[in-house]
Amino acid sequence: MHPTEFLNVRLLKEIAEFINEETEIETMLSGALRKFLQGTNFETGWIFFISDKGKQELIVSGNLPEALAQNGCSQLKNGGCWCVSKYREGKLEKASNIIECQRIENVLAAKIGDNGGITHHATVPLQSGQERFGLVNVASPNTVIYSKGELELLESLAFQLGSAIKRILLTKQEQEIALLQERNRLAKDLHDSVNQLLFSVTLTARGGAEMTAQAEIKETFKEIQNLSQQALNEMRALIWQLRPSGLESGLLEAIKGYGEMLGLSVHSNVSGVINVPSRVEEALFRISQEALNNIRKHAGVTVAEIYLNVTQSDVLLVIKDDGHGFLINHEIRLSSMGLQSMKDRAKNAGGSIDWDSEIGRGTEILVRIPY
Structure with missing residues (x-):
């Protein structure tokens, strides 16, 4: 195995071990991008999430030069680019060299800060199977074209990240389902036990008030009835909050x-x-x-x-x-x-x-x- 290939395998293994332990998407993406930049010739990078409706969101970035990092990365968040356009059209399927990036060109034209020699970038779609999430963009100073080996390494990173995103989303979905099931169980328990007991207290107090002729005792029973009715209303509201019947x-x-x-x-x-x-x-x-x-x-x-x-x-x-x-x-x-x-x-x-x-x-x- 060529020394470079060995280093690449070791880097991907290190990234895989890292992302396998992460449970939050942004933390996972940020850490994986940082490790990738440290272990390759790429020096800066950023990741977009792109919704089904085409809305893009800058999720994480690493080692951005001054010009791209200014004003909360506003130059990256605004404007268009070939990579985003092709992604939206479904024509970006593998890692590619980006010859023209409108965002970077706008930064260079505006002369708003040091661009760190970044003029072009490489891009790769972020996906798992047929489910697409966004783009990974990376760049190096004074580099226009990135080699086949660098693009293949970028594709390997994107494959790992896409699989990790899918895993985290599925885990969160399972947790939400488990939480919903627990809410339903608790709501049922409250309805079958506490709710019924409060209802019984209300009826008992009403009966007690009707059975006695003594004004003081009658008033006491009525107070118990009022308090238990209030508690019953609060309990029903709590059950609604746990299990909102009607939302379906x-x-x-x-x-x-x-x-x-x-x-x-x-x-x-x-x-x-x-x-x-x-x-x-x-x-x-x-x-x-x-x-x-x-x-x-x-x-x-x-x-x-x-x-x-x-x-x-x-x-x-x-x-x-x-x-x-x-x-x-x-x-x-x-x-x-x-x-x-x-x-x-x-x-x-x-x-x-x-x-x-x-x-x-x-x-x-x-x-x-x-x-």
């Missing part, structure tokens, strides 16, 4: 059903076709649950309005009420009314959330999640 019939139906369970009338207005990934749908539903809980507990009204606008790239959810409203200040933490929970859910789904509220003028929550 659509997001809006689930939101309306949850609102009705809380005693709220939910009016809805929809524009666009509701056809979003399940992770986005669940995030929107969980945020809506928290918002409706707040309306029931704090707003002092029984009507809520839901606006849902779905575009080709994102979904906007607006939840409004004309209730008491509130002020956000140092004395009222976000978490005190579940706002921090909603913010975290939106962030975890890759989106954002904002709210507008004033005392006596109600509250409006705006959630935007790309997909």
Whole structure:
């Protein structure tokens, strides 16, 4: 075996051992790219994820020269390139030399910093079987054409990364399924045990109040009945949060059903076709649950309005009420009314959330999640 081939095999083995231990995609890609750049003649690299709709996202990069790294890698994130165009057209099947890169040409023309001698790059599609994820781009200073051996090594890296991405995605999917099954089990246990016990206490207290003529004892039974009914309502809401019955019939139906369970009338207005990934749908539903809980507990009204606008790239959810409203200040933490929970859910789904509220003028929550 030629010494170079031996070194390449050892490098790929080292990368394989590394990515096999990783469970997060970005960490895995970043570490693997770093090892690849350290063990080859390539000095810089970056990886794009490209959605089925053609939307590109810079996931990780390594050893970028000043000109490409400026302003949060804005020069790489904006503009087009032959590699991305061919990828979108399904015409990029193997590692290739990129003769013209619009991004790098724009950097050179703008003279915004040291480009480190980077004028051209090589690219390879990132995929596992027929499932495609994006592109791996690498480059070396003052290099226009990369050798056949370098391109083959790049293809080997992409094969490893594609397989690792697929493994991590499948693992997360299995974890989500297991979590859903555990939620369903817990919801069933709560319904069959605690929920039934609280219902029995409510009926017993009602019967006790009707059986006694003593006002003081009657009042005690009524108080027990009220408390147990409140606990029963809270339990039903908790079961809904664990297992949202109705979500299989659509997001809006689930939101309306949850609102009705809380005693709220939910009016809805929809524009666009509701056809979003399940992770986005669940995030929107969980945020809506928290918002409706707040309306029931704090707003002092029984009507809520839901606006849902779905575009080709994102979904906007607006939840409004004309209730008491509130002020956000140092004395009222976000978490005190579940706002921090909603913010975290939106962030975890890759989106954002904002709210507008004033005392006596109600509250409006705006959630935007790309997909």
